[in-house]
Amino acid sequence: MPQQTLTPTMGRPIDDALYEAVLTRSPHYDGRYYIAVRSTGIVCFPSCRSRTPKRVNILVYTSYEAAIGDAFRPCKRCTPDLHSRPPGHDVVEHVNTLLQTHWNQPISLMDLGTALNMSPSHLQRLYTRYCGISPQKALEIVRMEHAQTLLENTALTVTEVAHRVGFRSRSHFVHVFSRTMGITPSAFRPRRS
């Protein structure tokens, strides 16, 4: 194998913010930067969960093609060469996990951003791009599914159901439920004899 050039045409040394993303496996820069590792000849997404490369061995590229052009090979773990796992995949997965585990608590876009170490607006853009709906909308859907179950199977009041599924106010819950289901919570509830 020919000796790696020390002054490649396009790769550049990694800066603190990006190296922090590599250390924490943050998906924040996925798709914007590619991490090429001189010691292995592999190019990765910044969030790749393979062993963290030494900082001195990293070259940063702003395009996958440029890294491949410099003779790096795509990582088999994070597969930057495959469209089936686009940048943002990890973000979507992480957000969905949070929604599935925190739907019963008041959770804001700001909270999600903090959890993922991303700005709320960037998170919203990325999520919406890949899911077609915003994180807030996805949260509503999860909550409405749980609300239906509670209305059908418990004697909880509508206010109690609202609180159980993470709404602070009954009226907001009724509004969202009615908009989503086309029927009010009270009307949805089966008659109990």
Ligand SMILES: [Zn+2]
């Ligand atoms: Zn990788």
